[in-house]
Amino acid sequence: MKLFVYHTPELTPTEEAPECAIAVDVLRATSTMATVLAAGGEAVQVFSDLDQLVEVSEKWPAQKRLRAGERGGAKVAGFELGNSPLDCTAELVAGRRLFISTTNGTRALQRIQDAPIVLAAALINRAAVVKFLLEKQPETVWIVGSGWEGSFSLEDTVCAGAIAHSIWQQSNSSLEEITGNDEVTSAIALYSQWQNDLLGLFHQASHGKRLLRLECLEDLKYCSQTDILDVLPIQHEPGVL
Ligand code: 3SL
Secondary structure, eight states: OEEEEESSGGGSOSSOOOSEEEEEOTTTHHHHHHHHHHTTOSEEEEOSOHHHHHHHHTTSOGGGEEEEEEETTEEOTTOSBOSOGGGOOHHHHTTOEEEEEOSSHHHHHHHTTTSSEEEEEOGGGHHHHHHHHHHHOOSEEEEEEOOBTTBOOHHHHHHHHHHHHHHHHHTTOOHHHHBOSHHHHHHHHHHHHHTTOHHHHHHHSHHHHHHHHTTOHHHHHHHTOOSOOOOOOBOSBTTBO
């Protein structure tokens, strides 16, 4: 298995495709998706366009759907949910489909949706993603960070590093054998440096600071936990996990 890390959807190659592609948006889209599925959500359907989300979700029975929208960190008016995983309780989401559009995370998923295997990963479900990769042994794996509007983000790269580090430790492979590009080595180095203080790293991160200004400290705390949900968000049809 060769791992490749791409920091943003924009930096992800367009002319080739891996066997498995993983979207990462720790703060907060993929953390929210993992939480919804772990809490019994029927599925998560992603959209980059809000109007399209409304149009498609309207064809779904009202009691079986939830609409979640985030722009600039804030909830989209008229939707039931923003993008806080803490709002996604089992009472609210069980048996319902989440129709979601966020600034960067849903864009990352759409960028990779043509790969044969598409996953969504966050720190909270890292172990489930690693277990799947070790069992399935795809030849090439791309880990794609969502970043922020085309820029690098610390929290997505540290999660990519957490995944790569765990594969390296559990696969009996050398670092060189699993490393497909330099970004993998730097992501592992970032994770190794901060693995015992991921919340501290989020306080350094530009999007962490943005969310703190929006009074989302509890979200940062929740999303900085590692391996707390045994859930594998895997794409069943384009855009649906
Ligand atoms: O950019 C995104 O996709 C979001 O996850 C950003 S936020 O954390 O909801 O502000």
